[in-house]
Amino acid sequence: MPAHRPRGAQRLHGTLPAARVAARATSPQAGGSGSATAGSGCVHSRRSIQVVAFRGERVAGRISSGDIEALRERADLASVIGDYTGLKRAGTRYKGLCPLHEERTPSFTVDPARGLWHCFGCGEGGDAYKFLEKVEALTFPEAVERLARLTGYELTYEDMSPGQRKALGRRTRLTDLVGEAARFFHQHLFTDDGSAARTYLKQRGLDREAAEHFQLGWAPDRWDGLVRHLTNAGFGQAELVDAGVATRGQRGLLDRFRGRLIFPIFDASGRDVLGFGGRVLPDRPPTTAPRDGEPPKYINSPESEIYVKSKVLYGLNWARAEAQRRDTVLVVEGYMDVIALHRADVRNAVATCGTALTAEHFRQLEKFARRVVLALDADDAGFAAADRARALAEEAGVREVAVLPLPPGEDPADLAASGAERVEEALADVRTAIEFQITHLLRTANTSTPEGQVEAYRRTFPLLARIGDRVLRYRYIRDIVAPVVKLSADRIEAELDAADQEPSSSTAVEVAAAPRPSEPRDPQLRLERQVLQLALQRPDLLPPSWSKVGEHDFTSPASRQLFVALAAAPSGGLDDVLEALPDEDTRRRVRALALADLPTSDSAHAAQVIDALRRAAIDREMAEVRARMDTQREQLSTDERRSLAARIEELRRRRDAIRDGHEGG
Template identity: 45%
Template structure:
């Protein structure tokens, strides 16, 4: 990096880049007219309210009010500073940035993420090159034994870390990368004597990418047959937490799997890197993996933007059961976090000692496909394992088991599913009548029957609400018309009637509408590019409102007649107010003393009424 990015390049990249492609890495977007819509990547929701405009490269969420241009999106979604967002976009767009010359201290302060990504990219190239060198024969042999060829390795950017303590550190520092940046990525540690030592040694290397494709961390597996000396390394080693890498927020294989996840409307989550590779090889390209941690809220939040059906491929032992329960807790938290969509969470129970890679090789693609299709919903999965450990031979044991099973079933939000599982998983397995289960559930506050149990807590349908009609309703109608007029000016200025040019700021009653109109006029009036309007806005809050108006869908088909009615109705309101003022003035005039003024006011009044009627007659 040579210094501050040239402003011309920032603007050129902003215009040339594709926000649909960038945002599409984080949520599924579908065309809606000239826009694209999807579930918001910044909050959980059931109905898509996130809208992207390719003509202008900006976005707005009508659910959480997140708004901005393509740089704002990257800054918000990845936690980047502005220079880092520009550089990240340039990398993925193949755009060559130019920089102003700055001092060494200034260069050090700019774009930490970009510097660290430069290090991880260089490390990846080192590992990949080493894999296909003579030194990497041991790693290639292991891959071959596992059934992976050169194409599989290249698809996932697999590499090899030499069985040496300083190979990577020496290579990267010789290329000019600062030692402190190597340390910050977790690839290198500083020894007690002040030297550098590689974190990964003698390992098959799996790079972890963010959704945008940047390498943010690595996982490494030791190789059989290598001599590690007196050192007894752990089988797997992952990057530590760094400014780039947060293991609770990343999944291995997302860039490779995203398109198939969207197509299949399903994601398969494993616990191993080679499991993902084997599943992709067998045709299950919707597989991803956690990176040494349990499936949590942020993992599910990420995949929920692409698909609602989530299948966990976990071991059938106690650890696998606990992992599934933790994932279920995270799914329920996600569903309650801002009204997020309920995931269809299921568990593919693996035979003892088998991982997904073993299973797909044993049963083949068709067998694996059937196993995934038959994956157990998470609630019955948890109930079965709890009951398997219960004592059902005694009355006390059955009572305790029934109570625990109903507590689990009661967490299922879908009442129909709750009843089904109470019948098939609880009553049948505990060995009691369903009617007894329903009565027991009622005593515990778990609703099963329409006439039993406790009603869900929350607002009543149709309850609450403020006053309707009267002045408040008229005010709301007026504000709605002002919004419609401004939306027309931003989205379809070609249909504005001549009366638009008669409007002034005082014709808008809502303070935000007044600000938007004033900003539009300051930018040059209706018809100028949206970027010019946004630049004229005094603050981010108003820019967000302008983007919202520019992206808001029209409730009715918009044409010249509809556009004209919107504008003319606002002008007619002004004329009507002027009429009222003249009529009040008439009441103060004397027909004898003020005859001349009286005649003039009456003439003005007739003229205003005629003009107003001609305006409001349009569209009647």
């Protein structure tokens, strides 16, 4: 440890056990933190590195160069690498199988004296930091902090302002608190009080080694066991509530998690626990549960300064390296699904934490894998989930979304319990999201008559229209659609093209065809464009139902922005609309839209596109409600499920009323 600490430096202490609970999630500031090497020693050349301390929020603190060099010299390279592959001594060096690629003959060499490693098979090599970067898919700052944790070295963080130190200090306190709660739960799993939880885990095929690896825990069935423990450890009541481990009751603080199996939710690096998921044991409801109805099967930590559900994925800390190696990540629904799949050697599986997938989740995954595979039921809910996921993935820049269709009545944990062979069979059935959706539409259609076959292939048009590559689109038509409906692929493609060029009927408004070059590829965005073009150019054609259109009916931020400007313009004239827009680039695009040719200019067509826009918004909301019922079905109370079912029925009536022209004023 360096004898000199620069003025203003701050020591940050972790709280979790050192056993594979790795380094804090960090990433370099732009410019000046990339990994540089010098000569054959592969030594990172940098004076200091900028880090991100919590939840991806930048903090202007640096790890000093003295710490980086001292830690490199202190680390036992053979011990670090030995956790990932077996090493055998060969003179002053060690040899083994390379953990970075598949091989049968050892070509991996470690030289502890020089602090270097090299694989003669794949050509990779470097120091301890480079090894952790490669094997764990870490950035350089993450590798430094991971190595510091493994060796018990305290890093020095420099150049923080007083405000940054205060904010970091508060987040550090909350992270330390949640980490202490994780230890409390984990320790109680192995006491007499946790025997029922251990029995349940054993029934699910999980032994002590698995419980240790995933740091599972048990929340005692007491009102304030954790509250007392954390208070005695020096944490304040407000901190317990802010960290999401306690709630305020009439007689004081109560443990949020009581009588539940605990799943700690780590940050992406695996260093810090951010929150928890808690599951009641079958046939053993907590004695401290509310008396009005059965407790939900799962509860999760509420959002906090350190835990944001839309950004966190359960198991990413364990899955990131394998996801990067396979260039694929598998997204499932539950904590037990992730654990079961990892135990079945599918170590690239993650899950959302009691919430639907978000664009931010996809952005997190895109850092590690080009392909995201969703485990979905092959039903209407799965179709809606795939549709929503594709839109979110496109927004986040994920290049490929695929689906693992689940057998009826089974979840990924059931597959894993059936054995590795069954899992491999299921993974072999992974298909692209569009293929999954087209197959579902065709499977649920009546293709026993010519009329049914025609209706079936036309149902696939909105999906086919989203495929910009005409060759790829033709492959879907030829290989999937045409064999089912017993028509030639050329005939179906010709009708798809014709439908796009003649959008004069109500069917053509809703059937998405291949877009014209000047139009968006997405049929929803084309519909929004038509509506806004009408509002700009021919407001006299807008039907009375235009007054019921709202900002929520548009999915594109640009469309919503223009709609708000239209609503805010005093006269509704183009000049007023342009003045309400934020910048010249937006005004330029709106001027072009206002001057583009209208496909048709009659009131009937205007009414059709307005109604289609509103029905599409209702369909999206119905899909979201169904997805919530499906993804959170185990967590919802009976009343919540009834309320959601009632909401779906209400939306269906509204949609049908718009379609049939029976909508009230």
